Amino acid sequence: MNRFAFLLRTAWRDGRRNIGKLFLFMSSIILGIAALVAINSFNDNLTRDIDREAAALLGADLVVTGSRPAGPLTLATLDSLPAERSTEVELLSMAFIPKANESQFVRLRALEGDFPYYGELVTDPPEANMLFRKEKGVIIEKGLMLQYELQVGDSLRLGTSVFPILGSFENAFASAAISSTFAPTVYIGGSHMDSTRLIQPGSLVNYSYYFKVQQPFDADQWEEEKSTRLRTESMRIETVSERQEDVTEAFSQLNYFLNLVGLVALLLGCIGVASSIFIYVKTKIPSIAIFRCLGMKGREAFLIYLFQVLALGLVGVLIGAGLGAFVQMLLPELLSDFLPLTINMQISWPSIFQGIGLGLLITSLFALLPLLAIRKVSPLRTLRATLEESGKRIDLVQAAVSAGIVLSLFVFLWLLTGEVEVGFFFVLGLTISFAVLFGVAQLIMWFLKKYFPRQWNFVFRQGLANLFRPNNQTRTLLVSIGLGTAVLTTLFIVQGLLLRNVEAMDAGEQPNVFLFGIESNQIDTLISITEGRGMPIMQQMPIVTMRLEGWQGRSKADWLQDTTRKARNWAIHRETRATYRDYLDANEEVIEGEFPHPRESPEDSIFISLADAFAEAMAVEIGDEMVFDLQGVPLTTYVRSIRKIDNANMRARFLVLFPSGVLEGAPQFHVLVSKAPDREMIASYRGEVVKAFPNVSVLDLSTILQSVNEILNKISYILQFMALFSIVTGIIVLLSSLLLSKYQRIKESVLLRTIGASRRQIRWINATEYLLLGGLAALVGVMISLIAGFLIARFQFELDYTVKWLPILIVFTAVVLITLLIGVFNSREVVNKPPLAVLRKEVG
Amino acid sequence: MILEVNRLTKSYRSGSNELTVLSDITFSAAEKETLSIVGPSGSGKTTLLGLCAGLDHTTSGTVSLCGQALGELDEDARAALRSQHVGFIFQDFQLIPTLTALENVTIPLELQGQSDVQHTARELLTRVGLGDRTHHYPSELSGGEQQRVSIARAFSGRPKILFADEPTGNLDDETGAQVEKLLFELNQEAGTTLIIVTHDLELANKTDRIIRLKGGRVVTDTLTNASTSR
Secondary structure: OHHHHHHHHHHHHHHOOOOHHHHHHHHHHHHHHHHHHHHHHHHHHHHHHHHHOHHHHHOOOEEEEEOOOOOHHHHHHHHOOOEEEEEEEEEEEEEEEOOOOEEEEEEEEEEEOOOOOOOOOOEEOOOHHHHHHHOOOEEEEHHHHHHOOOOOOOEEEEOOEEEEEEEEEOOOOOOOHHHHHHOOEEEEEHHHHHHHOOOOOOOOEEEEEEEEEOOOOOHHHHHHHHHHHHHOOOEEEEEHHHHHHHHHHHOHHHHHHHHHHHHHHHHHHHHHHHHHHHHHHHHHHHHHHHHHHOOOOHHHHHHHHHHHHHHHHHHHHHHHHHHHHHHHHHHHHHHHHHOOOOOOOOOOHHHHHHHHHHHHHHHHHHHHHHHHHHHHOOHHHHOOOOOOOOOOOOOHHHHHHHHHHHHHHHHHHHHHHOOHHHHHHHHHHHHHHHHHHHHHHHHHHHHHHHOOOOOOOHHHHHHHHOOOOOOOOHHHHHHHHHHHHHHHHHHHHHHHHHHHHHHHHOOOOOOOEEEEEEEHHHHHHHHHHHHHOOOOEEEEEEEEEEEEEEEOOEEHHHHHHOOOOOOOHHHHHOOEEEEEOOOOOOOEEEEEEOOOOOOOOOOOOEEEEEEHHHHHHHOOOOOOEEEEEEOOEEEEEEEEEEEEEOOOOOOOOOOEEEOOOOOOOOOOEEEEEEOOOOHHHHHHHHHHHHHHOOOOEEEEHHHHHHHHHHHHHHHHHHHHHHHHHHHHHHHHHHHHHHHHHHHHHHHHHHHHHHOOOOHHHHHHHHHHHHHHHHHHHHHHHHHHHHHHHHHHHHHHOOOOOOOOHHHHHHHHHHHHHHHHHHHHHHOHHHHHOOHHHHHHHHHO | OOEEEEEEEEEEEEOOEEEEEEEEEEEEEOOOOEEEEEOOOOOOHHHHHHHHOOOOOOOEEEEEEOOEEHHHOOHHHHHHHHHHHEEEEOOOOOOOOOOOHHHHHHHHHHHOOOOOHHHHHHHHHHHOOOOOOOOOOHHHOOHHHHHHHHHHHHHHOOOOEEEEEOOOOOOOHHHHHHHHHHHHHHHHHHOOEEEEEOOOHHHHOOOOEEEEEEOOEEEEEEEOHHHHHO
16 A cells, blocks of 8 residues: 555656646547537437427427328328327418518418427417417518518418418427428418418428327327328328437438547547657656666556556546537537527536546557556666667557557447447558558668668758668657548548538539429410520429339238338338430439330330339339329339439439320429529519419529528538547647657757757758658558548448548648648757757756 | 676677677675776676666576575566665666655655655755755756765665666766765765776775676676775
């Protein structure tokens, strides 16, 4: 016990003057843990609030939805529910605002009943909430009020009917927040829907039945029992727990990336910890040798420094956790616009404790590796300072610690992503990167030794020789700077990939106006309106809606009983919107079978073409039979070709394509796609179309793209904000790696100065060495990140791999420049002061 | 005998070459004896000192220190032996820069598990004339003062044997003389065996015996006038 107290005392005595030297160690931990705690706390709060407000997210215990009004079977089932019910009819439509003389694309919701049952529809004035359900009137989203400077009493025309504005509301219920950004919601009473005449054949309408069930009631069980039955009428049941999952799922990509950022900050922190402790141990070797000489055991000397590191590590972890808890408070502010609920940020103790625990574990493990070297410091160093301990024997403890690091990283990654494979491949990737960097360092040293350019000038030769001379730092710096660069660049590559899709959407040749819900007798007029404005008709197609009745010789009802079926639910139950033509659209390509396959006589079989995604989801192949129900008439068809549709191209996409000569007489509506040169043109075009045909919806894609861009800008802002942690940690890693070199090079530089080298020469020698080291490390790091980025894009996010070179170039240049600057800065003392003063200081 | 060296050889492998630094060295030192090892640079003096103190391993031959064969002890046992019975003084003082003078002196005492270490350390520092500098760090002391702290540290654990590697090598003549005087006085008082490695024949002549090394071998082992006068 006495001995233990002595070791603790010595740890304190020796450490109190070393806090400065361990500053980088602390910073690495603080930033790594702060990022981790902030992100985990935020996720924790988000999940908790989603759980807590789950009922309010749906507004009811369960909702039954379909694209047609409930059929007799559904109605009978719903009537058996001991529950309060509200009905909602929802469609996307144009609204005309007389006050502003403008049309606006809105999400119109006609509500009957007391929905929402959970949460509250907060209106201004408060009585508007009840009023719109009884009287003819509309309540609209606050943003829309502000946009057109509307007031209570102004009016809004929906289809053929004009509604007075009764008030505004702030929160739309039961809608995914992001989609509602594109089209503001307006509510009217359910009994007034008919007066708008907006529901026409082909209109995209959603019918929802909301239920508040008498408790106790297991909504999920009810869903399980009834879903198959309701699905035969294409009705879908959603319960609170499903909505919860959906919302959580919607944030999973963001979460995943934030986790990646947290992980990167932590990994960089680990590299920072290892390299700063490596430096620390180096500076402590003389003292350790003295302790050993005076009779201290190797294990005891090791414990002294372990105590110091653990104590400072604990302080660092605590500060980091505190900082993280503070930073997490900022995240919901940044995200508030597109979160589906208000997050009550609370201190998330589990995240904090997890951060502290993980921080201590990782700090100890990464610090242990360099610390273990202390056990091997020979007391003989007191007599011979330049002694190198022979470390050829395999050290079991060191091997165990290395294995511990690999294992804990694996477990951490596994927990973070919830996938064993991800953990495994990530750790494998890191290990390979480490090995590659180490190997490159060895190779460079071997190459330089063997092919040393003896003819080159003195300064360059000195700088170059520093890379392989005894006490060189090539391995250490190449590994730590290279790994740091690789991790950071990979982060940027992944970030770039995630944001890239949106930019592609905004490209110049894409259409920006979609007209849908067009009736057959309206199409010619609309084409002339469009062409009259000099706008191109980029796509114009008829749409016929039908339902899948059976496939591969079995009926849908039969298939639904079959639990071994491969066909996916979404594909089975969706309403099929088919078109007919004998040519391919600009974004289509036949990848299997034959096309076209026109029907020449009514006796001919009907051959259809499926989109590849649909064919895959239905598990059907060329030659398979598919039966559709077209307004009660069964249509037996055969799959003859499969098309690949380019999703980056913004056009209406058809999963099922019929040949000409089949659907011409069926009830149909049309879609028309065009491109307007500017937003003014879109606005006036929209006005003209809506005035002529109130049932036609004009979707202004440029507005949507703008909203999407705004959201993505915000997301990228958050990502950059979080990535900042990684960058700062990266710089710390660089600093700590380079400080190491200061101790290494200072004596040599002083000696060179003493024997007459000029300050300029010393500067150039150092600059050459650091430029080469920084350049090589950054280059290898970038190459590793390019491979890592490719693997992550391909296997984790399933994205096409493209690289934005600018951020990579910036990281590369920054790493090289910072390495060079710090290297030259390190030698300033040697350069600017008389050699003796530096020698004295270093010795003292 | 407190130190017995028998047919000691030390060689180093450098690439494919083997370099023999010490060859077939045999000598012993009695309790309370003072002994110098002298010889030209590269003759193996410091290597011999390190081997005698158990800081390094012999290639062949044996070293017995305080009755224990060093070759049979593992690293921890050697450390324990050093902490109980061995003191050191170095040419470059080897004080721990982050500890004060007092703390440096208490280390051997604490390693021995003694109590009241502060009092003993203070007394020793006062004895070497640094009673008023106890809380100074090594960087705040002159070379002579640092070596005096180092002497206080060496004697603080009441060692049976003291190894000194060029104890005055880094000091000017006057300071060196003071340190020498202090070293012999304290040694006399404590009755410690003293083994000094030095170039300085004047210093060597103050010990009882001089062993001369050349090319890694003992060339002479003679008693000095100091031994006869004592």
